[in-house]
Amino acid sequence: MEVFVVSLLNGLVYGMLLFMLASGLTLILSMMGVLNFAHASAYMLGAYFAYTISLYVGFWPALIVAPVLCGLVGAAIEMWGLRRVHRHGHIAELLFTFGIALVIEKAVQMTWGLLPVPYRVPELLDFPLxxxxxxxxxxxxAFMLLISALMFGAIWLGLTRTRVGLVIQAALTHPDMASALGHNVPRIFTLVFAAGTALAGLAGVIGGNYQVTEPAMAFTMGPIVFVVVVFGGLGSLTGCFIASILMGLIQTFAVVFDVSLADLLAKFGVTVTASTPFAEILTVTLPRIGALLPFLMMVLILVFRPRGLMGTRDT
Amino acid sequence: MRMRNGISILLGLVLAIAGSGAALAQQTIKVAYTDPLSGPFAQVGDANLKQMQYIIDFINAKGGALGKKFELVPFDNKSQPSDALIALKSATDQNMPFIMQCSGSNIAAALIDGVNKHNDRNPDNRIIYLNCGAVAPELTNEQCSFWHFRFDLHAAMKAEVMVRALPKDTTKVYLINQDYLFGQSVQRELRTYLGKLRPDVQIVGDELIPLGKIKDFSPYITKIKASGAQALMTGNWGPDMNLLIKAGIDAGADLRYYTFYAHLAGGPTAIGAGGEGRVLSVMSFGENVAPEVGNKEAEAFTKGFRDKHKFDFSAAGFRTIFEYLQAATNKAGAVDATKIAYALEGMTIRDFLGFETTMRKDDHQLISEYFVGIFKKGVKYDAENTGLGWATAATVLAKDVDQPNTCKMKRPR
Structure with missing residues (x-):
């Protein structure tokens, strides 16, 4: 019981962090069809910007300024890069964002060095609740949970209760029709891309000191975010939310249960010994492969339900 | 175009002449040094290089060997065995008597093999491989070579040091290691030495984690707490170590963390003040050792580096390597790899901190003292400007880590 409750809380925190990262990506992917490899780089930039800003004016201004800076970087990438590459098709876009991710990583290494930077939790929040x-x-x-919940609410309200939100929603489900109706789709693209990057930046600001701010953080966070987006389904913020929480909980609970396939077989009266075929695989315990479970789930959902949990279009 | 070709040929000629001039005037003893100097681990190689340069300048100021000065020649190996072999080729082409390498046992294995072959085929142009940090025990056991000298304790010895440092009232430990060759051997050795030296200690958990895949260690901490462990022993490095300790501190777990690598660059920054008195690390040298043992000369030597550079002088122990080279070259009476290798065998030196060390003859493994540092406030020299630094919690003497070996050394004539 004790382990269960604590793990539930941990899973929730991690899931919400994933959601902050994935929500921006799901908007970009479902609207523009761009698989943005540089998304996790924005997360890293957010953390480093926040670190530098907090050196001068403290954490709280950084909470606002760093995501805005990330948004500006995103807007610049979209306007001067992605838009030109767009006409050459998806492969070109994919390669472009991949290149951007590498460039950002190198730039971060050159600016802030290869070692972790001492980006710390603000003193005001540095106590056990x-x-x-x-x-x-x-x-x-708790603060992370609060911010991500606020963010979820803000995005949801923005998408469903504002005019821009309605256009974005229309473009999410029927991109061609929205542009045929005379909406300035490129401008909306820029807006969505910038907003998506800013959200990733915000995730970086509050995730950077929760974890460790170092140049490899983008690379380690990148893959899992794609899993969440694909699993949740294109064009669905709710799907993305559910998928994030699910992944957070799965990874957390996988660590806690020390079971293997052999234990499962034992329930049916089959004993696994060293001579059993595939004994190596059968005796691997869940914690050892816990980090891989989300990827397994992505493969399964792509096979059995290609549009994802709550997706409106096929991936 | 034609013009440019002409210039480049001219330039080439000039360089060739300059190069041959340098070769004629070769009065230095060259030590090739190969480690990653670019790529994700560049920080390691670059820091080692600067620290070794400082040490070499010091040794040269004390007369070098045979009236000649040592010179360090760096080669980037990008963490690739193949590039390390290219470095070896360049070193032997230039007749260098020594090649040194610190990180990566896979690279070390390739180098041992390459050096063996080269020395068999070229008896007039042999080279000695100085291993300053590749710690797989196999390198001085199954794979041992007459040309390979290891100047750092291997993983099994470090595991023994860690077990010896475990306080008497700690009876429940939890092992977490990375799921690959190094992590698995640390896991195996820790179990062995816990069983041998501390039968009273109960291993309440033993876990392998996927290398570099975990972003949130809180669930592990929950599990460790539930197991009732008092200490966590881990060979993890990089993010896998930083995030693990951070998660433990955040959860307020009443644990002590026994690590191999928390003192290396980046560790103290990531752990921060929350790790006060909880994090321990097995190390060959710490900046506070000299003031603690009251060795003024060693302290001044360490401080000299600190005044000049922005990072910690964690590799001051490399000074022992060059003192061995200096003594062995003088004893051999010539810059000749075979003679120097025979001189190094079984050599005994009192290192700069004042401890007895031996280059064991059977397997060419240095047997030296080792330290366990504890991360805390109020030390003379802090780490990475965190205000906290490594105080010595335990000193394990050379005789205590003198583990047996299975090496069958083949000696050339």
């Missing part, structure tokens, strides 16, 4: 069965729950994690 409560203790549950002897494990501290840091206030900063």
């Amino acid at each position: 409560f203790r549950i069965y002897g494990t501290q729950f840091p206030a900063y994690r």
Whole structure:
């Protein structure tokens, strides 16, 4: 019970962090059809910007300024790069964003060095909020939950209650029709791309000190975010939300259960010994492959339900 | 175009002449150094290079060997065995008597093989391989070579040091290691030495994690807490170590962290003040050792580096390597790889901190003292400007890590 409750909280925090990253990507992917490899780089930029800004004016201004800077970087990439590459098709776009990701990583290494930077949780939030069965729950994690919940609410309201949101929604489901009706689709593209990058930047600001701010952080976060987007389904913020929480919980609980396929077989009266065929695979415990489970789930959902959990179009 | 060709030929000629001039005036003893100097691990090679340069300048100021000065010649190997072999080729082409390499046991294995072959085929132009940090135990056991000298304790010895440093009241430990060759051997050795030296200690958890895949270690901490462990022992490095310790500190877990690599560049920054008194690391040298043992000369030597550079002088222990080279070359009486290798065998030196060290004859493994540092406030020299630094929690003497070996050394004539 103790482990269950603590793991539930941990899974929720991690899931919400994933959601902050994935929500921007799902908007970009479903609207523009661009598989943006540089998305996690924006997450890294957000963390580094926040670190540098917080050196001068503190964490709280950085919380606002760093995502805005990331958004500006995103807008620039879209206007002067992606838009030109767009006419050469999806492969060109994919390669372009991949290149951008490498360039950003190198630029970060050259600017801030190869080692982790001391980006810390602000003192105001650096205390244990409560203790549950002897494990501290840091206030900063509660703050992360709060920010991501606020963000979910803001995006949802923005998409469903504003005029721009309605156009974006229309473009999400029927991009060609929206442009045929005379909406300035390129401008909306820029807006969505910038907003998506800013969201990733925000995730970086609050994720950078929760984890460690270092040049490899984009590379480690990148793949899992794609899994969430594909799993949740194109064009569905709710799907993305559910997928994020699910992935967070799966990865957390996989660590806790020390079981293997052999244990499962034992329930049916089959004993696995060293001489059993595939004994190596059968005795691998869940924690050892926990980090791979999301990828397995992505493969399964692509096979059995290509449009994802709540997607409106095929991937 | 024609003009440009002419210029480049001219330039080539000039360089060739200059080069041959330098070769004629060769009065230095060249040490080829190969490690990653570009790519994701460039920081490691670059930091080593600067620290070795400082040490070499010091050794040269004390007279070098046979009236000649040592000279360090860096070669980038991009963490690739194939590039390390290219470096070896360049070194032997230029008749260098030494090649040195620190990171990566896979690269070390390739180099041992390459050096063996080269020395068999070219008896007049032999080279000695100085291993300053590739720690797979196999390198001085199954794979041992007359030409290979290891100047760092291997993984099994470090595991023993870690086990010896475990306080008497710690009876429940949890092992977490990375799921690949190095992590698995650390896991195996820790289990062996816990069983041998501390039968009272219970291993309440033993886990392998996928290398570099985990972004949130909180679930592991929950599990470790539930197991009732008092100490966590890990060979993890990089993000896998930083995130693990960070998650543990955030959750307020009442644990001590026994690591191999927390003291290396980036570790103290990532751990921060929350790790005060909880994080320990097995190390060959710490900046606070000299003031602690009251060795003024060693302290001044360490401080000299700190005054000049922005990073910590964690590799001051490399000074022992060059003191061995200096002594062995003088003893051999000539810059000749075979003679120097025989001189190095079984040599004993009191290192700059004042401890006895031996280059064991059977397997060419240096047996030296080793330290376990604890990360805490109030030390004389802090790490990475964190205000906290490594105080010595335990010193393990050379005689205590003198583990047996299975090497069958073949000696050339």
